[in-house]
Amino acid sequence: MKKAVLPGFGLSLGYTVFYLSAVVLIPLAALLLQPFDLGWEKFWKAATSARALAAYRVSFGTALVAALVNFFVGLMAAWVLVRYEFPGKKILDALVDFPFALPTAVAGVCFATLYSPNGWLGGWLEVHGIHVINTTTGITVALIFIGFPFVVRTLQPVLADFEKEAEEASQSLGANRWQTFARVIFPAVFPSLVTGFTLAFSRGVGEYGSVIFIAGNLPFKTEIAPLIIMAKLDQFDYAGAASVAAVMLLFSFLMLLILNGLQSWANREPK
Amino acid sequence: MKDPLWVRSGLIFLTVVFFVVFIFLPLVLVFAEAFKKGWEVYLAAWTEDAALKAIELTLITTGIAVPLNALFGIAAAWLITKFSFRGKTFLVSLLDLPFAVSPVIAGLIFVLLLGSRTPLGSWLGTLGIKVIYSTPGIILATIFVTFPFVVRELIPLMQAQGREEEEAALTLGARGGQMFWRVTLPNIKWGLLYGMVLCNARALGEFGAVSVVSGHIRGETNTIPLHVEILYSEYNFTASFAVASILVFLALITLVVKSLLEHQFAKQERGDSF
Numbered sequence: 001m002k003k004a005v006l007p008g009f010g011l012s013l014g015y016t017v018f019y020l021s022a023v024v025l026i027p028l029a030a031l032l033l034q035p036f037d038l039g040w041e042k043f044w045k046a047a048t049s050a051r052a053l054a055a056y057r058v059s060f061g062t063a064l065v066a067a068l069v070n071f072f073v074g075l076m077a078a079w080v081l082v083r084y085e086f087p088g089k090k091i092l093d094a095l096v097d098f099p100f101a102l103p104t105a106v107a108g109v110c111f112a113t114l115y116s117p118n119g120w121l122g123g124w125l126e127v128h129g130i131h132v133i134n135t136t137t138g139i140t141v142a143l144i145f146i147g148f149p150f151v152v153r154t155l156q157p158v159l160a161d162f163e164k165e166a167e168e169a170s171q172s173l174g175a176n177r178w179q180t181f182a183r184v185i186f187p188a189v190f191p192s193l194v195t196g197f198t199l200a201f202s203r204g205v206g207e208y209g210s211v212i213f214i215a216g217n218l219p220f221k222t223e224i225a226p227l228i229i230m231a232k233l234d235q236f237d238y239a240g241a242a243s244v245a246a247v248m249l250l251f252s253f254l255m256l257l258i259l260n261g262l263q264s265w266a267n268r269e270p271k
Numbered sequence: 272m273k274d275p276l277w278v279r280s281g282l283i284f285l286t287v288v289f290f291v292v293f294i295f296l297p298l299v300l301v302f303a304e305a306f307k308k309g310w311e312v313y314l315a316a317w318t319e320d321a322a323l324k325a326i327e328l329t330l331i332t333t334g335i336a337v338p339l340n341a342l343f344g345i346a347a348a349w350l351i352t353k354f355s356f357r358g359k360t361f362l363v364s365l366l367d368l369p370f371a372v373s374p375v376i377a378g379l380i381f382v383l384l385l386g387s388r389t390p391l392g393s394w395l396g397t398l399g400i401k402v403i404y405s406t407p408g409i410i411l412a413t414i415f416v417t418f419p420f421v422v423r424e425l426i427p428l429m430q431a432q433g434r435e436e437e438e439a440a441l442t443l444g445a446r447g448g449q450m451f452w453r454v455t456l457p458n459i460k461w462g463l464l465y466g467m468v469l470c471n472a473r474a475l476g477e478f479g480a481v482s483v484v485s486g487h488i489r490g491e492t493n494t495i496p497l498h499v500e501i502l503y504s505e506y507n508f509t510a511s512f513a514v515a516s517i518l519v520f521l522a523l524i525t526l527v528v529k530s531l532l533e534h535q536f537a538k539q540e541r542g543d544s545f
Contacts (some may be wrong), residue, residue, distance in 0.1 A: 030384035092290055
């Protein structure tokens with residue numbers, strides 16, 4: 001290693017480590033130590049109560065479905081925004097980040113009102129027998145909104161940089177438009193689609209603000225895992241809250257690990 | 272090579288439908304609901320005491336969290352891009368942590384560490400310092416959720432700029448401080464501002480983490496998003512949407528500023544390459 005001539009190594013290292021310890025590492029350690037405090041048996045009981053298990057299922061299930069929807073909708077939106085010209089495109093492009101910029105609680109009250117039985121969309125949907133509010137469908141709607149920017153924004157630069165030559169080559173070799181998309185373009189953008197999917201999924205699993213208003217929060221049906229933590233905290237059951245949180249963290253990391261593996265596999269495949 | 276017309280118009284149509292249902296409708300709904308009972312009710316909703324208190328607390332929180340995270344962003348990006356040292360990969364992966372952690376868990380960890388029933392919390396209590404269910408806790412939780420935004424913007428930027436300019440400044444006899452103010456800061460100013468805009472947007476609207484540590488004491492520990500929730504749960508929909516409309520308005524401003532900065536970025540990059 002070349003000896004650093006630039007100043008500020010000690011200062012920036014000290015400040016960074018101090019800040020991260022105070023704000024992230026020490027508080028996180030407090031969470032991870034809590035289950036030990038409680039003892040294994042009680043931890044296991046709190047973390048795997050029937051109500052908690054149902055909540056994990058709701059959180060991970062809806063996040064998965066929403067991320068899958070975003071996989072396709074995000075691909076479509078990124079494709080349209082990169083490849084086509086049409087009036088109003090700039091406005092749509094800027095609004096892609098709206099779900100990120102809008103506070104989640106505001107998104108939550110908006111969706112709850114829109115899909116309520118006398119709301120703009122809810123009334124029409126009820127007539128057709130589709131119930132959104134107080135169902136997992138409603139949770140999924142909120143999570144589609146929240147995850148949308150992740151897929152579009154990871155995909156856009158990749159689609160924009162995609163070599164026109166490869167496309168033209170495939171065309172001149174006699175592939176039709178669909179074959180070119182399916183065999184040449186899609187495999188090339190697939191890794192970044194998976195990245196966007198992963199980001200949307202992990203954001204969705206922990207999402208709270210945009211979900212609780214539309215979910216109705218019925219135990220065993222539409223209660224999400226973060227809400228279980230909230231409920232336990234309201235009863236001052238710190239250890240119980242920490243147990244559920246620890247399981248959620250573990251799950252999230254496992255999923256991220258699996259999806260990261262999937263991603264490096266997707267990256268390697270075309271060669 | 273262009274897609275056939277029916278494919279193009281079909282995909283554009285479907286995309287526009289998605290935007291209308293998921294983005295335009297909520298946007299229009301907020302203002303429609305907020306103004307349902309006229310201007311007077313609208314203004315009353317956010318000049319009422321609890322609303323003003325919530326605005327004040329949100330301003331205090333973002334006013335502290337954003338500059339601290341900006342300072343951290345500069346220090347951490349400087350460390351990561353200009354030096355090599357052991358544990359760097361670990362440090363970089365830590366920066367993504369808040370994205371993988373539920374906001375509720377982000378709030379929970381501070382309750383577990385500093386709540387009045389914990390050793391540290393009760394010790395602070397004897398000194399008369401209350402962190403949880405009070406402003407410091409809200410600031411801490413906000414910092415946790417928003418700390419990566421500035422550093423995440425600065426790392427790729429400073430990586431691309433390398434270290435030559437700073438080294439040249441030092442060779443020419445600049446002191447560390449002069450080098451920072453005259454070379455480093457001008458080089459990163461747009462990226463820094465961009466990161467701060469994102470950080471600010473998230474800090475203004477953070478709900479889950481703040482909700483856990485706030486204790487929902489009306490007129491005392493409510494930020495604007497929490498106030499929206501309380502009004503909504505009291506079935507005071509018009510007031511709830513009136514207060515929410517401030518946040519929507521700020522979100523739209525954020526998007527405009529973001530687009531302007533991206534434009535500025537592109538300009539700077541073109542200038543560099545010529």
